[in-house]
Each structure stands twice: as C-alpha cells, then as structure tokens.
Amino acid sequence: MLQPRTPILLLLEALLLLLLLPSAPRAAATPGSSELSKAVNVTWKSTDFKTILEWQSTLKDYVYTVEMSSSKANRWKKKCIRTSATECDVTDDMKDVMEKYSTRILIEKQMRTEDDIEEPPFVYAPDFTPYLDTNIGQPIIESFSQNGTKLRVVVQDPHTALRLEQNYKTLRGIFGRNLSYTLFYWKAASTGKKSEKTDTNEFLVNVEREDYCFNVQATILSRSKNRKSPESRIECTSLKKGLSEEAFFIIGAVVLVIIIITIVILSVTLYKCRKRKDSAKKDHSPLRFP
Numbered sequence: 001m002l003q004p005r006t007p008i009l010l011l012l013e014a015l016l017l018l019l020l021l022p023s024a025p026r027a028a029a030t031p032g033s034s035e036l037s038k039a040v041n042v043t044w045k046s047t048d049f050k051t052i053l054e055w056q057s058t059l060k061d062y063v064y065t066v067e068m069s070s071s072k073a074n075r076w077k078k079k080c081i082r083t084s085a086t087e088c089d090v091t092d093d094m095k096d097v098m099e100k101y102s103t104r105i106l107i108e109k110q111m112r113t114e115d116d117i118e119e120p121p122f123v124y125a126p127d128f129t130p131y132l133d134t135n136i137g138q139p140i141i142e143s144f145s146q147n148g149t150k151l152r153v154v155v156q157d158p159h160t161a162l163r164l165e166q167n168y169k170t171l172r173g174i175f176g177r178n179l180s181y182t183l184f185y186w187k188a189a190s191t192g193k194k195s196e197k198t199d200t201n202e203f204l205v206n207v208e209r210e211d212y213c214f215n216v217q218a219t220i221l222s223r224s225k226n227r228k229s230p231e232s233r234i235e236c237t238s239l240k241k242g243l244s245e246e247a248f249f250i251i252g253a254v255v256l257v258i259i260i261i262t263i264v265i266l267s268v269t270l271y272k273c274r275k276r277k278d279s280a281k282k283d284h285s286p287l288r289f290p
C-alpha cells in the first residue's frame with residue numbers, strides 16, 4: 001500500500017535505501033517517488049497545439065490532480081482536480097506557445113483520510129514548450145491542377161487548437177516563415193522522385209506533359225528535433241483533358257485539310273470548265289448535246 005509521505009521522510013527513506021542497498025531486498029521497499037514514476041508513466045500527446053497529458057498507472061483506487069507552472073507564473077495551477085481518468089487536456093493552459101511549461105501529477109488515495117493534510121506525492125512530466133514540442137499534423141492537399149507543363153499544388157493551412165479571441169490560429173499564423181512545405185513529385189509511370197520547397201502554402205513546378213503523382217510534408221525550420229510532419233496522402237494528376245485538347249486539334253486539322261482539298265478540287269473543276277468553254281469559243285463550234 002502507498003502511504004502519503006512528506007518530502008523529508010521520502011529523502012530519509014531514499015538515503016536509508018542507498019546505504020542499505022546491497023542487502024536491502026527491493027521488493028520490501030515501500031513506494032517512494034521513483035517507484036511512483038515507474039507506476040505512473042507520464043507522456044505528452046500533442047498535435048497542432050492540441051495538448052493532452054496522458055499517464056498509465058498500475059495503481060488502484062487513486063485519483064490524480066495535474067499542476068502546471070511556467071517561468072511567468074510563480075505558483076502551481078491545478079487542473080483536472082482529483083480525476084480518476086488517466087489523461088488531462090491542457091490545451092487552454094498552454095496559450096503562450098514559446099513558454100516552457102512544468103507539469104506534475106499529484107497522486108492521492110480515492111478515499112480521503114486524516115493523512116491528507118500532508119502534501120501528496122507527485123511525479124513530474126517532461127517539460128513542454130508547445131512551439132518546440134507539439135507534433136505537426138499530416139498536411140492536407142487543398143487543391144491541385146496540371147496545365148500542360150505547370151503543376152500547381154495548394155496545401156491547406158490548418159486551424160490549430162489555439163484560440164485567440166474568437167478565432168483559432170492557423171499553423172502558418174503561429175509559425176510564419178519557420179513553417180516550410182516540401183513537395184515530392186514523380187511521373188506516374190516511374191519512381192524517380194523530385195522535390196521542391198516553399199515557405200508559402202503553394203507550389204508551381206515545371207513538369208513534363210505527363211501524369212504526375214505527389215505528396216507534401218511540413219518542416220519546422222527553427223526546430224532541431226521533431227521537425228517533420230507525416231507525409232500527406234498521395235494525389236495524382238490525370239491529363240485526360242489535355243488529351244481531348246489534342247484530339248480537338250487533330251479533328252481541326254483534318255477538317256482544315258478537307259476544306260483545302262475541296263477548294264482545290266472546286267477550283268480545278270471550275271478552271272477546267274472555263275478552259276473547255278474558252279476552247280469551244282475559239283473553235284467557233286458551239287457545243288451540241290444530243
């Protein structure tokens with residue numbers, strides 16, 4: 001059973017354990033902070049600034065309270081008080097995206113006892129700076145078109161979970177030029193990939209007059225780790241429209257040739273007729289038909 005302990009008691013216990021370590025049977029040790037952090041495994045789940053603290057717990061009949069602090073706040077702010085759930089949405093408590101937040105989880109018995117006057121034990125979560133640590137979600141291709149040898153691709157600028165006044169900020173709105181997109185594109189009939197980068201949400205690349213497939217990936221240029229988003233779904237162009245344009249030209253050319261041939265035949269016929277008339281006049285022998 002876990003007993004709430006004061007920090008001093010915990011420290012003494014830890015010292016004692018250290019001194020007795022070679023002979024102290026581990027199983028007999030009562031749970032201290034290190035035991036707790038083994039029992040309660042804290043992880044961050046955060047994408048596009050929606051941030052949830054999760055923990056896995058092997059403890060039974062305990063409740064949890066999340067406490068948060070940052071360099072700007074000089075006290076712990078409580079969140080998800082005495083919850084028996086094993087997660088807590090802290091999105092709205094991390095609005096200052098550049099700030100490094102400290103977070104810990106207090107662990108208390110579900111049933112309150114007189115011992116509760118003592119400060120309950122807690123485990124720390126890893127520090128979290130939203131601007132550096134939130135994952136970037138899978139990009140979505142908003143639209144694309146291929147006009148002959150120009151491929152144009154527009155990437156959606158997603159809304160994040162961060163609200164300022166009435167509006168949710170977009171990813172571009174938060175990262176500005178620190179957010180870059182990479183377009184990977186290749187001929188549908190082959191596998192050789194090319195890539196192109198942009199610091200906007202739009203690509204315009206020169207391609208051959210062929211079908212292409214492509215996808216995109218976001219990169220946060222200012223980060224040293226966790227820089228890349230997953231790749232978007234693959235999309236492919238289809239030049240059927242281009243083919244019908246070609247067919248249009250071929251039909252046009254054929255019609256033109258037919259018209260020219262008709263004109264030539266007509267003028268040749270007319271010329272022959274006139275020649276025959278002329279020669280008839282010269283002969284002074286009017287044509288007679290039976």
Ligand SMILES: *[C@@H]1O[C@H](CO)[C@@H](O)[C@H](O)[C@H]1NC(C)=O
Binds near residue numbers: 038042043
């Ligand atoms: C803690 O949780 C993470 C993710 O949920 C898992 O990958 C890891 O193995 C866990 N660690 C321990 C010590 O249980």
Ligand SMILES: *[C@@H]1O[C@H](CO)[C@@H](O)[C@H](O)[C@H]1NC(C)=O
Binds near residue numbers: 147
């Ligand atoms: C395709 O490009 C041509 C010339 O470059 C332009 O006149 C035409 O409007 C474009 N078509 C579309 C659908 O963008």
Ligand SMILES: *[C@@H]1O[C@H](CO)[C@@H](O)[C@H](O)[C@H]1NC(C)=O
Binds near residue numbers: 131175
């Ligand atoms: C890019 O990131 C750096 C470091 O995180 C930050 O100082 C800078 O203001 C950011 N630039 C823009 C345009 O957001």
